Amino acid sequence: MNASFARAVVLAWARCYTAGLDGAARAERLAELESDCFEHLRVTPGFAGSATLLLRCLLGVPADLSWRLEQSAPRGYLHAAAVIIARPAELLLRLAGAALAVAPPLLAAFYVLVALLIGAAALQAEPDPPWFRIVAPWALLAAALVVAGWRYGGRRPRTGALILAAGALPLGLALVATVVAVPLALAATGQALVRVVVAGRPRTAGNA
Incomplete structure (x- = not known):
């Protein structure tokens, strides 16, 4: 060599x-x-x-x-x-945004389902437990408030958030034993608050 x-x-x-x-x-x-x-x-x-x-x-x-x-x-x-770090984080943020976007209609559907199940149980119970007569109408009212706040929030985010929270949170906390109600109620309220924050940001010249 x-x-x-x-x-x-x-x-x-x-x-x-x-x-x-x-x-x-x-x-x-x-x-x-x-x-x-x-x-x-x-x-x-x-x-x-x-x-x-x-x-x-x-x-x-x-x-x-x-x-x-x-x-x-x-x-x-x-x-x-x-x-490598940013792409998964961006994907998670998008997934979180998508989850928040569908939370209000899912919560409203869940409350309607609760009302129907309670109504069906009330028909078979003798005598009707008093709370049956309270919770079923409350669930329907809560579902209506969630939908109204969700739809109205596009025009007036703060008012919509208040309406949605009034429908989502009280019944969600009352139904804590269902496990599903509280996360859905919080997610739906969070989506409404996101709208409020976004609406409160000053617009740039390009968005004006």
């Missing part, structure tokens, strides 16, 4: 891992390695020098790649990491 071959292998590897770098940084790195090869082969000539030079190159691969990553970080790798 001659010195020229070992030196050519080291420099070929250097050209590979510095590809794509800024011209000045790449030229400086290649010049540094070429000088290092020359000095190594001068101090340790012959087969021993060539073999140890190739061994140094092999053992230095992790350090070379680490150096390449550090050089690319400001432009390439940090941007890639930001994209």
Whole structure:
């Protein structure tokens, strides 16, 4: 194994891992390695020098790649990491927005279902428990308020949010044992509050 071959292998590897770098940084790195090869082969000539030079190159691969990553970080790798983090977060936000958007009609449908189930149970109960007569109409009224607040909130977000909350929260808390009522009530109210916040933001010149 001659010195020229070992030196050519080291420099070929250097050209590979510095590809794509800024011209000045790449030229400086290649010049540094070429000088290092020359000095190594001068101090340790012959087969021993060539073999140890190739061994140094092999053992230095992790350090070379680490150096390449550090050089690319400001432009390439940090941007890639930001994209990797941002895309799932954006997807979660979109899913959360979609969930909030359908929460009011789902809650209204749930309250109507509760009223129907209570009404059906009341027909079979003798005598009718007093709370049957209270909860069923309350559930229908709550469903109507949720729908009204949801629809009206497009024009007047604050008033719509108040109407929706008045229908959603009291019955939702009363039906806490159902497990479903409280999350739906909170989500529906949250959707109404989002409308209020969005409506309160000042419009930019482009949106005016």
